[in-house]
Amino acid sequence: xxxxxxxxxxxxxxxxxxxxxxxxxxxxxxxxxxxxxxxxxxxxxxxxxxxxxxxxxxxxxxxxxxxxxxxxxxxxxxxxxxxxxxxxxxxxxxxxxxxxxxxxxxxxxxxxxxxxxxxxxxxxxxxxxxxxxxxxxxxxxxxxxxxxxxxxxxxxxxxxxxxxxxxxxxxxxxxxxxxxxxxxxxxxxxxxxxxxxxxxxxxxxxxxxxxxxxxxxxxxxxxxxxxxx
Amino acid sequence: xxxxxxxxxxxxxxxxxxxxxxxxxxxxxxxxxxxxxxxxxxxxxxxxxxxxxxxxxxxxxxxxxxxxxxxxxxxxxxxxxxxxxxxxxxxxxxxxxxxxxxxxxxxxxxxxxxxxxxxxxxxxxxxxxxxxxxxxxxxxxxxxxxxxxxxxxxxxxxxxxxxxxxxxxxxxxxxxxxxxxxxxxxxxxxxxxxxxxxxxxxxxxxxxxxxxxxxxxxxxxxxxxxxxxxxxxxxxxxxxxxxxxxxxxxxxxxxxxxxxxxxxxxxxxxxxxxxxxxxxxxxxxxxxxxxxxxxxxxxxxxxxxxxxxxxxxxxxxxxxxxxxxxxxxxxxxxxxxxxxxxxxxxxxx
Numbered sequence: 069x070x071x072x073x074x075x076x077x078x079x080x081x082x083x084x085x086x087x088x089x090x091x092x093x094x095x096x097x098x099x100x101x102x103x104x105x106x107x108x109x110x111x112x113x114x115x116x117x118x119x120x121x122x123x124x125x126x127x128x129x130x131x132x133x134x135x136x137x138x139x140x141x142x143x144x145x146x147x148x149x150x151x152x153x154x155x156x157x158x159x160x161x162x163x164x165x166x167x168x169x170x171x172x173x174x175x176x177x178x179x180x181x182x183x184x185x186x187x188x189x190x191x192x193x194x195x196x197x198x199x200x201x202x203x204x205x206x207x208x209x210x211x212x213x214x215x216x217x218x219x220x221x222x223x224x225x226x227x228x229x230x231x232x233x234x235x236x237x238x239x240x241x242x243x244x245x246x247x248x249x250x251x252x253x254x255x256x257x258x259x260x261x262x263x264x265x266x267x268x269x270x271x272x273x274x275x276x277x278x279x280x281x282x283x284x285x286x287x288x289x290x291x292x293x294x295x296x297x
Numbered sequence: 298x299x300x301x302x303x304x305x306x307x308x309x310x311x312x313x314x315x316x317x318x319x320x321x322x323x324x325x326x327x328x329x330x331x332x333x334x335x336x337x338x339x340x341x342x343x344x345x346x347x348x349x350x351x352x353x354x355x356x357x358x359x360x361x362x363x364x365x366x367x368x369x370x371x372x373x374x375x376x377x378x379x380x381x382x383x384x385x386x387x388x389x390x391x392x393x394x395x396x397x398x399x400x401x402x403x404x405x406x407x408x409x410x411x412x413x414x415x416x417x418x419x420x421x422x423x424x425x426x427x428x429x430x431x432x433x434x435x436x437x438x439x440x441x442x443x444x445x446x447x448x449x450x451x452x453x454x455x456x457x458x459x460x461x462x463x464x465x466x467x468x469x470x471x472x473x474x475x476x477x478x479x480x481x482x483x484x485x486x487x488x489x490x491x492x493x494x495x496x497x498x499x500x501x502x503x504x505x506x507x508x509x510x511x512x513x514x515x516x517x518x519x520x521x522x523x524x525x526x527x528x529x530x531x532x533x534x535x536x537x538x539x540x541x542x543x544x545x546x547x548x549x550x551x552x553x554x555x556x557x558x559x560x561x562x563x564x565x566x567x568x569x570x571x572x573x574x575x576x577x578x579x580x581x582x583x584x585x586x587x588x589x590x591x592x593x594x595x596x597x598x599x600x601x602x603x604x605x606x607x608x609x610x611x612x613x614x615x616x617x618x619x620x621x622x623x624x625x626x627x628x629x630x631x632x633x634x635x636x637x638x639x640x641x642x643x644x645x646x
Contacts, residue, residue, distance in 0.1 A: 111503045115503055159335075188423075218603040264569075269605070271539055
């Protein structure tokens with residue numbers, strides 16, 4: 069009961085979506101399933117937010133190590149949620165009332181948080197990875213064998229080929245031999261070898277996704293339902 | 298305090314002091330954001346008969362009055378209405394008394410003024426940027442504070458976007474069209490779509506996952522999500538990735554140019570590409586042992602894959618470095634005003 073009904077729901081939902089691809093008459097069903105999917109995805113965000121709220125509240129209540137940061141997370145979350153849902157600071161413009169404005173309109177409180185907190189934090193966090201990628205590459209990249217040498221040489225050529233230095237270093241090569249310049253080699257790598265490799269990876273991924281999806285829809289893989297009861 | 302820490306502290310104090318002095322006592326200035334009021338765009342009831350023609354007939358005086366009203370001049374609202382007596386009542390009340398729309402302006406631009414909230418935001422963004430970068434030294438309270446803010450704001454933003462982009466238009470607007478009319482300004486109230494009760498019920502079941510009892514019921518909506526997603530992915534991956542990639546790989550190996558001449562360079566590239574694709578696929582095929590001739594072909598595939606990974610690595614590094622450059626540009630240009638590569642501050646200030 070607790071395993072069979074969910075599987076039937078999954079099989080029916082997935083089957084409708086697949087059937088609509090082959091049977092045009094089933095297209096409205098697919099559209100409706102897509103709408104429900106989006107609604108449930110919205111509820112999933114609510115679930116995630118509620119979970120974050122409860123977890124951090126528990127941490128604060130327990131006064132364990134780092135509970136102050138949990139409080140900061142909680143306050144940031146509640147404030148962002150509140151100003152976003154209530155469209156705080158959204159100005160009426162172009163004949164629209166404030167409630168009819170976009171929740172991310174310039175000048176609104178959520179826009180302010182997005183622009184001055186979310187964006188710099190996320191961008192800097194990803195920028196930080198530049199240092200760690202370089203550090204990891206320095207420690208891991210060694211000319212140990214053919215494969216590692218190919219990887220290292222390609223990375224070096226492509227990195228150099230996308231900068232002015234790469235063009236300047238091989239500027240003495242005549243135009244008719246442009247494929248021998250660093251930018252030319254970069255273009256060749258991207259056009260031929262990288263295309264072949266990426267294409268093989270994409271075909272592999274597509275086959276893998278198709279197989280996994282079929283296993284889910286046929287009930288062979290029910291791991292998403294959890295274990296027990 | 299160690300000698301190293303004292304040296305760093307001294308460098309920071311001297312640099313900070315110099316920047317403060319430069320910002321406070323020189324014309325150069327320091328991180329501020331200027332704004333100007335958004336001019337109201339007189340709009341016409343586009344659905345009314347003859348609206349397009351009426352739009353052209355709105356007197357220029359009324360337009361100017363409306364725009365003036367939008368700049369925080371309360372009488373402008375009345376002026377806008379009065380300048381168009383008996384007209385098509387086309388000009389909405391200017392943006393007075395309900396909040397004011399502002400947009401970023403250049404320093405020295407006509408009507409530009411310093412925005413305190415945005416300037417505070419700029420300094421906060423600079424603090425967050427430095428706080429995250431401080432992790433390069435070691436884990437510290439500033440970094441952990443910024444990290445906690447990021448988690449909270451990201452989760453809150455995701456929930457807000459989920460509500461306004463998915464739950465509201467796909468659920469609330471269908472079940473409560475009157476509310477939707479108020480929040481979107483639609484002219485007609487759409488009929489209630491009772492079908493939307495099903496995803497609502499499934500959504501409530503999903504939230505039961507947090508309840509102490511009955512959490513197993515959350516499997517039903519979860520199964521719907523997984524099933525639908527599996528169906529969508531199966532079709533899209535097979536169509537867009539598998540079939541499309543195979544189709545694009547079926548290319549002539551002997552390439553001729555427009556004059557009918559055999560193009561050896563393009564032909565060689567096509568052959569190399571197909572050889573690489575097939576050999577890389579051989580490597581991914583694990584049902585046969587990678588031995589003998591098949592093993593050698595698979596090994597060629599590994600070389601192709603290594604070159605692909607090298608190129609991907611290079612692009613990843615370049616992307617991260619571009620982000621790093623953007624953050625440094627933010628610090629030195631937007632915040633400290635040490636550089637102005639785009640001449641955004643001009644000479645007006």
